Amino acid sequence: MASVELKSVSKSYGGNPVIRGVDLAIRDGEFIVFVGPSGCGKSTLLRLIAGLVPVTDGEISIGGEPVTDVPASKRGIAFVFQSYALYPHMTVARNIGFALETLGLGRDAVRNKVAEVAKLLKVDHLLARRPRELSGGQRQRVAIGRALVRKPEVFLFDEPLSNLDSDLRMEMRIEIARLHDDIGTTMIYVTHDQAEAMTLADRIVVLNHGVIEQVGSPQELYHTPKSRFVAGFVGSPRMNFSTVAATGIGADWLLSGPGGLRLESHVTGNRSTPATVGVRPEALSIVAPGSGRLDGVLERIEDLGHEHFAYVRLDADNSWVVRLPARPREDRDTKVGLSFRDEDLFLFDESGARLDHAASHERSAAALAQTSGGGIAA
Amino acid sequence: MSVKLARADRRAAWMFMAPMLVAMLVVAVWPLARTFYFSFTDAYLDDPTNYSLIGFENYLEVIGDRTWWIAVRNTLLFTVVSVAIETVLGLGIALLINQAIPGRGLVRAAILVPWAIPVVVATKMWEWMLNDQFGVLNQVLISMGLIDHGIAWTANGSLIMGVVIFIDVWMTTPFMVLLILAGLQMIPGEIMEAAEVDGIPAWKRFWSIVLPLLKPAIGVAVLFRVLDALRMFDLAYVLAASSEQVMTASIYARNRLISFQELGIGSAASTWVFLLVAFVAILIIGVLRLDRAAGEAP
Amino acid sequence: MTDAAVALPARRRRSSASYRLERRIKKGFLVVAVGLVLIYTLFPYYWAIVSSTKQGAALYRNTFLPAFDLTYYKALYENRIFLGSLVNSAFVASSTTALSLILGISAAYALGRIDFPQRRGVLMTILMISIFPQVVVLSGMFELINWLGLYNRPSALILTYLLATVPFTTWILTTFIREFPRELEEAAIIDGCSHFRILTKILLPLMGPSLASTGILAFILAWNEFLFALTFILTDENRTVPVAIGLMGGSSRYEYPFGQIMAASVTVTLPLIILVLIFQRRIVAGLTAGAVKG
Numbered sequence: 028m029a030s031v032e033l034k035s036v037s038k039s040y041g042g043n044p045v046i047r048g049v050d051l052a053i054r055d056g057e058f059i060v061f062v063g064p065s066g067c068g069k070s071t072l073l074r075l076i077a078g079l080v081p082v083t084d085g086e087i088s089i090g091g092e093p094v095t096d097v098p099a100s101k102r103g104i105a106f107v108f109q110s111y112a113l114y115p116h117m118t119v120a121r122n123i124g125f126a127l128e129t130l131g132l133g134r135d136a137v138r139n140k141v142a143e144v145a146k147l148l149k150v151d152h153l154l155a156r157r158p159r160e161l162s163g164g165q166r167q168r169v170a171i172g173r174a175l176v177r178k179p180e181v182f183l184f185d186e187p188l189s190n191l192d193s194d195l196r197m198e199m200r201i202e203i204a205r206l207h208d209d210i211g212t213t214m215i216y217v218t219h220d221q222a223e224a225m226t227l228a229d230r231i232v233v234l235n236h237g238v239i240e241q242v243g244s245p246q247e248l249y250h251t252p253k254s255r256f257v258a259g260f261v262g263s264p265r266m267n268f269s270t271v272a273a274t275g276i277g278a279d280w281l282l283s284g285p286g287g288l289r290l291e292s293h294v295t296g297n298r299s300t301p302a303t304v305g306v307r308p309e310a311l312s313i314v315a316p317g318s319g320r321l322d323g324v325l326e327r328i329e330d331l332g333h334e335h336f337a338y339v340r341l342d343a344d345n346s347w348v349v350r351l352p353a354r355p356r357e358d359r360d361t362k363v364g365l366s367f368r369d370e371d372l373f374l375f376d377e378s379g380a381r382l383d384h385a386a387s388h389e390r391s392a393a394a395l396a397q398t399s400g401g402g403i404a405a
Numbered sequence: 406m407s408v409k410l411a412r413a414d415r416r417a418a419w420m421f422m423a424p425m426l427v428a429m430l431v432v433a434v435w436p437l438a439r440t441f442y443f444s445f446t447d448a449y450l451d452d453p454t455n456y457s458l459i460g461f462e463n464y465l466e467v468i469g470d471r472t473w474w475i476a477v478r479n480t481l482l483f484t485v486v487s488v489a490i491e492t493v494l495g496l497g498i499a500l501l502i503n504q505a506i507p508g509r510g511l512v513r514a515a516i517l518v519p520w521a522i523p524v525v526v527a528t529k530m531w532e533w534m535l536n537d538q539f540g541v542l543n544q545v546l547i548s549m550g551l552i553d554h555g556i557a558w559t560a561n562g563s564l565i566m567g568v569v570i571f572i573d574v575w576m577t578t579p580f581m582v583l584l585i586l587a588g589l590q591m592i593p594g595e596i597m598e599a600a601e602v603d604g605i606p607a608w609k610r611f612w613s614i615v616l617p618l619l620k621p622a623i624g625v626a627v628l629f630r631v632l633d634a635l636r637m638f639d640l641a642y643v644l645a646a647s648s649e650q651v652m653t654a655s656i657y658a659r660n661r662l663i664s665f666q667e668l669g670i671g672s673a674a675s676t677w678v679f680l681l682v683a684f685v686a687i688l689i690i691g692v693l694r695l696d697r698a699a700g701e702a703p
Numbered sequence: 704m705t706d707a708a709v710a711l712p713a714r715r716r717r718s719s720a721s722y723r724l725e726r727r728i729k730k731g732f733l734v735v736a737v738g739l740v741l742i743y744t745l746f747p748y749y750w751a752i753v754s755s756t757k758q759g760a761a762l763y764r765n766t767f768l769p770a771f772d773l774t775y776y777k778a779l780y781e782n783r784i785f786l787g788s789l790v791n792s793a794f795v796a797s798s799t800t801a802l803s804l805i806l807g808i809s810a811a812y813a814l815g816r817i818d819f820p821q822r823r824g825v826l827m828t829i830l831m832i833s834i835f836p837q838v839v840v841l842s843g844m845f846e847l848i849n850w851l852g853l854y855n856r857p858s859a860l861i862l863t864y865l866l867a868t869v870p871f872t873t874w875i876l877t878t879f880i881r882e883f884p885r886e887l888e889e890a891a892i893i894d895g896c897s898h899f900r901i902l903t904k905i906l907l908p909l910m911g912p913s914l915a916s917t918g919i920l921a922f923i924l925a926w927n928e929f930l931f932a933l934t935f936i937l938t939d940e941n942r943t944v945p946v947a948i949g950l951m952g953g954s955s956r957y958e959y960p961f962g963q964i965m966a967a968s969v970t971v972t973l974p975l976i977i978l979v980l981i982f983q984r985r986i987v988a989g990l991t992a993g994a995v996k997g
């Protein structure tokens with residue numbers, strides 16, 4: 028078990044920066060998840076920690092020891108790949124035990140350890156098989172077993188579950204969580220899957236273009252994202268955004284946007300001008316037209332059984348998603364109102380930074396819309 | 406697809422293959438059949454129409470000839486040693502080119518040069534470099550103080566087989582390198598990375614992962630090279646004409662046929678060469694098959 | 704996880720500096736190895752160039768730089784027999800290549816694109832023909848060539864070279880054709896296009912690179928052939944280059960015209976090497992396509 032520390036780590040491929048000055052301190056035993064859009068450098072960062080690619084600049088230490096120049100084999104880490112990377116010509120037992128063969132433990136000791144790990148991962152009945160005779164989920168278990176048997180100080184996972192179907196993903200997700208609870212080893216995990224990130228992580232690291240946008244617990248990222256990027260990345264379906272026009276009234280801002288949105292907000296702290304508002308789909312509810320904060324036309328309803336998504340068009344460029352526990356009574360193509368609570372509103376400035384605010388609405392936006400004839404006709 | 410259409414397709418297939426099949430009939434099957442036929446006759450090359458059938462006499466004549474057995478021994482020795490060296494060297498160079506190092510593109514291009522050079526030219530080039538008096542190799546060795554007078558590499562009976570093997574290795578290692586490299590590139594990079602992270606030492610990575618996964622590629626390359634080496638003619642012929650020290654089975658057969666004009670005996674000798682190659686081919690393919698079958702068993 | 708009976712040995716790490724040193728040494732070794740491989744593969748040809756530009760006594764002194772004396776090349780240029788053999792080689796090799804490409808592409812279309820029961824059998828036969836030793840057909844071929852009245856004519860070589868090049872081009876082109884997606888022709892098949900039109904109008908225009916790499920390999924094969932060229936050509940003016948060089952010699956061992964042989968060697972090899980360096984990738988693709996999928 029060990030902590031991991033990155034100090035202004037950078038990596039470029041042929042002068043093309045992929046990771047730019049990343050600072051990150053991972054505590055001993057922590058479960059860290061890297062998320063970010065495709066190509067943002069998640070895998071590269073993981074490989075830098077593993078020592079599979081050399082850093083261009085910066086320092087890495089594991090367990091307090093500098094390892095920047097130490098080869099991958101001596102870093103005391105284990106890596107689980109998206110493709111599993113099992114040795115195709117070896118049996119499951121040999122795949123798991125291969126790394127122990129050179130440690131001089133003796134045959135029996137190796138066999139015992141392999142059996143123990145195989146049992147833990149429920150692959151003990153498959154020990155004589157070869158990887159190509161296994162299902163995807165079984166291969167994944169073997170790959171984890173191979174990592175586990177060496178008792179590494181840090182586990183690295185690169186999208187380990189992305190080749191599995193959704194049921195199996197959920198099952199393996201729970202097992203990985205349990206594994207972490209049991210052995211308490213530091214784990215660093217790359218994923219595209221919101222659910223994996225939210226449920227597994229102690230802290231999530233959001234990467235964008237090779238820099239860290241924000242590090243925090245899933246709750247922190249969900250409730251207090253630092254930027255529009257993070258707000259849009261965490262949560263599914265993603266947060267609804269609309270650009271607004273802001274007029275300063277003393278210390279406050281009057282914001283107006285599509286769908287007859289009209290708000291007065293008091294921005295605390297930072298004084299920059301709000302440019303975007305955001306509301307999460309689950310914070311919205313459908314009300315009668317004119318009685319909410321903004322109006323639109325109910326365009327589509329997706330029925331997923333346990334939840335429903337309503338798509339409400341505010342104007343030509345803006346369509347918001349509403350997440351509902353039950354099917355809305357309103358029909359398609361009818362005018363509806365949307366309402367949300369003040370504390371569920373997010374404001375972002377031109378650069379995308381989130382603004383702390385105390386929003387209040389003087390008058391009902393919908394009422395305003397009715398008097399001014401705003402919004403869009405049904 | 407309807408039966409009629411399938412039949413039309415089949416007819417089209419044979420039409421498209423017809424020119425190739427006719428060519429093969431003319432230049433391969435017919436001459437081969439004639440060679441078999443002549444091998445049972447006492448014909449001579451100067452008058453091939455005048456002969457009588459004599460059964461297996463020619464075959465017995467050939468295997469009763471001491472020179473034939475020398476030629477067979479030479480051929481087998483040459484094949485085993487040169488293919489073995491080529492495989493090891495080819496593997497080494499392929500592993501080297503597969504590394505991320507400066508100059509690998511250059512090596513990849515340079516490796517093709519010996520392959521493209523005609524056998525005759527390569528033989529002459531090395532013959533010149535290995536010349537006992539003026540050859541660059543002897544000069545270098547002398548100036549380094551390793552020897553005090555030039556070694557007659559190509560004139561010395563015990564060295565000449567070594568020279569033949571050496572030149573052949575130089576010319577054909579590129580082929581090995583290319584095939585093994587193609588095999589190496591089919592091994593997923595993540596497998597090697599997994600082994601590296603797991604702390605498997607380099608020699609064990611090579612021995613327990615790379616080599617087993619390369620086995621099919623190496624097997625095919627060795628098969629091709631062995632069959633090619635067994636019929637070797639030009640290299641030994643240019644370097645030493647009909648000297649017994651490096652005479653191969655092919656040279657022996659051609660000598661009987663062309664130099665001695667013995668159409669019957671030469672044909673019988675050729676047929677023996679054919680049988681030798683066929684035997685070895687079946688042997689190797691059998692081993693490869695067995696291997697594959699063993700790999701597939703659970 | 705409960706602790707196993709045996710504890711793993713503690714991991715020991717050395718200092719960063721020692722790993723850096725290790726990496727540098729490894730890199731140094733690799734660079735030296737690359738250098739050695741380059742010398743091994745390229746020096747003989749370089750040395751042939753050097754030797755071919757030295758005259759008289761200089762030839763026997765081992766300076767590693769060329770002397771740029773082109774006397775041997777001039778002599779070669781004035782040597783009608785040698786020039787004749789160059790022409791013969793070019794004629795034979797290019798005719799063989801063209802002929803085998805035509806036969807090969809037509810057969811490869813059938814073998815790669817049309818399903819018929821004997822396909823595997825035909826492919827196996829082709830493979831077998833390409834591995835059997837040339838000396839086996841020598842007697843029969845001799846008779847055939849005499850009978851056709853082609854003895855001592857370069858065109859005899861074109862015929863005999865088909866033995867090696869046709870199976871080879873058929874095999875490689877078949878693997879290349881199989882790599883094209885079938886969807887390409889499906890529309891044409893639905894429209895009722897004939898096979899001939901599919902081959903000439905749809906596949907052929909796409910096959911330029913494949914034909915180029917196969918053609919180069921066939922050309923090199925034909926250009927370098929020795930056994931048939933030696934056996935079926937009697938007189939100097941009809942010989943191909945490899946045999947001409949192979950039979951070059953002096954009246955005694957000490958008069959062996961090495962300078963001249965090296966000049967000839969450099970001359971006949973240069974076009975091949977240029978071809979190979981230009982089409983490097985395609986040649987590698989052709990060679991491995993033929994073997995790996997076999």
Ligand SMILES: Nc1ncnc2c1ncn2[C@@H]1O[C@H](COP(=O)(O)OP(=O)(O)OP(=O)(O)O)[C@@H](O)[C@H]1O
Pocket residue numbers: 040045063064065066067068069070071072
């Ligand atoms: N070996 C390499 N050479 C050059 N560029 C590379 C290399 N590896 C990665 N890159 C580049 O670095 C960037 C980051 O790649 P990386 O694989 O880390 O992305 P990622 O965040 O893991 O994406 P994904 O979610 O799709 O897996 C990409 O733009 C990629 O093209």
Ligand SMILES: [Mg+2]
Pocket residue numbers: 069070071185
């Ligand atoms: Mg990735």
